[in-house]
Amino acid sequence: MVGIALPTIGRDFHTGLGALQWVVTAYTLTLAAFLLLGGTLGDRFGRKRIFSIGVAWFAVTSMACGLAPNVGFLIATRALQGIGAALLTPGSLAILQASFKPEDRAQAIGAWSGLGGLTTAAGPLVGGYLIAVASWRWVFFINVPIVAVVLFLTARHVPESRDPTTAGALDSTGAALGVIWLTAVTFALIEGPTYGWSSPLISIMVGIAVIGLGSFILVEKRKRYPMLPLSLFRARQFSATNAVTFVVYAALGGALFLLPIELQVVSGYSPLQSGLALLPVTAIMLVFSARSGRLATQLGPRLQMSVGPIVVGLGLALLIRATDGPSYVVYVLPAVLTFGAGLAITVAPLTATAMASVSMEHAGLASAVNNDVARTGSLIAVAVLPALAGITGTSYLHAHQLAGGFRTAVAIAAGACVAGGVLAALAIRNPALPPASLADRECLHCALDAPPVRASTGAP
Numbered sequence: 001m002v003g004i005a006l007p008t009i010g011r012d013f014h015t016g017l018g019a020l021q022w023v024v025t026a027y028t029l030t031l032a033a034f035l036l037l038g039g040t041l042g043d044r045f046g047r048k049r050i051f052s053i054g055v056a057w058f059a060v061t062s063m064a065c066g067l068a069p070n071v072g073f074l075i076a077t078r079a080l081q082g083i084g085a086a087l088l089t090p091g092s093l094a095i096l097q098a099s100f101k102p103e104d105r106a107q108a109i110g111a112w113s114g115l116g117g118l119t120t121a122a123g124p125l126v127g128g129y130l131i132a133v134a135s136w137r138w139v140f141f142i143n144v145p146i147v148a149v150v151l152f153l154t155a156r157h158v159p160e161s162r163d164p165t166t167a168g169a170l171d172s173t174g175a176a177l178g179v180i181w182l183t184a185v186t187f188a189l190i191e192g193p194t195y196g197w198s199s200p201l202i203s204i205m206v207g208i209a210v211i212g213l214g215s216f217i218l219v220e221k222r223k224r225y226p227m228l229p230l231s232l233f234r235a236r237q238f239s240a241t242n243a244v245t246f247v248v249y250a251a252l253g254g255a256l257f258l259l260p261i262e263l264q265v266v267s268g269y270s271p272l273q274s275g276l277a278l279l280p281v282t283a284i285m286l287v288f289s290a291r292s293g294r295l296a297t298q299l300g301p302r303l304q305m306s307v308g309p310i311v312v313g314l315g316l317a318l319l320i321r322a323t324d325g326p327s328y329v330v331y332v333l334p335a336v337l338t339f340g341a342g343l344a345i346t347v348a349p350l351t352a353t354a355m356a357s358v359s360m361e362h363a364g365l366a367s368a369v370n371n372d373v374a375r376t377g378s379l380i381a382v383a384v385l386p387a388l389a390g391i392t393g394t395s396y397l398h399a400h401q402l403a404g405g406f407r408t409a410v411a412i413a414a415g416a417c418v419a420g421g422v423l424a425a426l427a428i429r430n431p432a433l434p435p436a437s438l439a440d441r442e443c444l445h446c447a448l449d450a451p452p453v454r455a456s457t458g459a460p
Contacts (some may be wrong), residue, residue: 001127001139002027003260004275008136010397013071017386017396021190024257024382026075029186030082031089032375033179036227039090039369040170043163047091047098052154054087059147066140089371097355098161103297109355110293110348115286122282124260128275171227174219178227181212182376189383193392232369238357240427241305245350245370246377247420248309251413253378254385255316262406266399267326277332284340289348296349300430305353306421308346313417315339319410323403342417353428385409 006020013019042050061081068074093112100108130138188205195202220226233239263274296304315338321331354370386392389409395401 001123001130001142003257004124004127004271005131005136005139007261007264007396008131008271009071009074012136013074015071016394017392018190018194019071019075020396021257021382021386022075023071023078025186025190025379026079027082027085028253028375028379028382029182030079030179031085032372032379033182034083034086034175035090035372035375036178036369037170037175038086038088039094039366040227041087042091042094044170046160046162047094048154048158048160051088051091051095051158052151054084054089054091055147055150055154057084057087059144060084062140062143062147066137068137093351093355093371095158095161099159105355106293106297106348106352107290108293109352110290112351116347122279124275124278125272125282126275128270128272131271171220171223171225174216174223174227177212177216177219181209181216182379184209184212186379186383189380189387193387228369232358232366235357236427237429237431238354238366240424241350241354241357242370242373243427244305244309244420244424245354245373247416247423248312248346248350248377249374250377250381251316251416251420252312254381255319255410255413257382258386258389258391258406258409259319259322261396262322262402263332265396266323266403266406267331269326273328277328278336280333280336281340281343284337284344285347288341288344292344293348293352296352301349301353302424302428302430304345304349305428306425308342308344308349309417309421309424310342311345312339312342313414313421315342316410316417317414320407323407356431381413385412388412 002024006023009023010016010020038050038054058081061077061084064077065074065081068077093109096108096112097105126142127139130136130142184205188202188209191205192202217230220228220230233242259277260271260274263269263277264271269277292304315335318335318338319332322335324331351370355366358366386396386405386409389405389412391402391405391409395405
């Protein structure tokens with residue numbers, strides 16, 4: 001919804017593309033910086049509890065975003081909103097991982113992916129409608145009643161789970177260093193075209209980013225109880241899956257940041273029409289994501305994780321034609337259908353593979369890492385892709401300049417997705433699937449902090 005509202009927000013506050021980038025990246029920045037901490041908190045204090053706190057935090061900050069008197073206040077409250085998202089996001093997947101037995105997890109995660117795709121596609125539609133009938137501020141206000149329903153359903157139906165092996169103090173140093181280096185690199189990438197890449201300020205921020213990242217790695221390596229155990233990345237499957245995640249989600253984040261702006265400024269769509277443009281993705285993800293997860297369980301994830309990003313890349317490449325005319329059916333729909341099919345093929349097996357690559361005790365952390373990698377990829381792409389494509393300052397308000405830059409941007413994004421598919425083909429392996437033992441079939445899984453209960457066989 002925020003993406004659809006960006007042109008309206010820019011006109012309302014009389015601001016350039018840099019400020020609009022910060023409206024998006026301030027949220028993504030804190031989301032990426034605190035996701036690992038959110039996953040750790042959930043594993044330690046209860047995933048349901050931290051999820052609920054994050055949802056409530058998200059509601060409060062959404063209201064603050066909607067009341068923003070200027071773009072600076074909006075950026076600040078978006079950053080706070082990202083912290084709430086960092087608390088709730090890893091908990092959602094970890095709760096699924098803890099609540100379903102192994103053979104059902106991929107299908108459950110597929111349903112999670114499908115519903116996530118539903119909201120991703122429905123968000124622009126709802127946002128466009130709210131902007132048309134009310135104001136861009138309602139894209140934030142609408143979160144409040146949704147949160148009320150979520151909190152009620154969570155309290156009533158979601159079981160509590162945690163990692164009973166967690167110990168030691170929270171890694172606040174690692175969390176702080178993560179915020180520092182991500183903020184510095186984001187500032188440098190967004191403001192570099194404005195201040196000049198050789199300016200002292202940008203050079204200082206690049207230096208802070210390098211030092212911050214190096215310090216983060218050093219601290220996490222030496223801590224007894226780190227926020228991010230680097231040992232996780234010794235598992236080839238986990239590292240490879242997250243590498244593919246980074247590449248694919250960077251391409252998606254950069255392209256989808258620019259698409260609503262292009263549709264409104266170049267093709268003349270209203271906010272509502274630009275929201276409707278991605279509606280087919282809703283149906284595709286909702287219908288096929290769970291099936292995709294089930295198929296990956298049967299065949300292994302390698303094929304889908306290799307083919308899916310290439311199909312997504314083809315869809316992004318077809319978006320080059322979106323600047324050729326206003327006809328949705330001719331210039332946009334083929335790209336959207338292809339793009340949606342690629343996402344349905346990719347998302348469920350990619351997420352399930354990341355979660356399955358680590359032990360059950362680290363479910364929250366694995367979810368947080370995979371989400372963090374995706375958000376960081378998107379964060380960097382939103383910061384750097386417009387500059388690479390020549391879209392800077394107020395050029396986004398001029399149709400001819402934006403059209404040329406948009407074509408370049410989606411071509412770059414398409415190439416990145418294809419590279420992600422090739423990477424998956426080279427690095428992902430299908431895990432061996434031994435036949436289930438009698439003990440496995442008799443084991444009833446639950447999300448409580450206790451050993452699984454075995455089904456009664458009538459034996460004493």
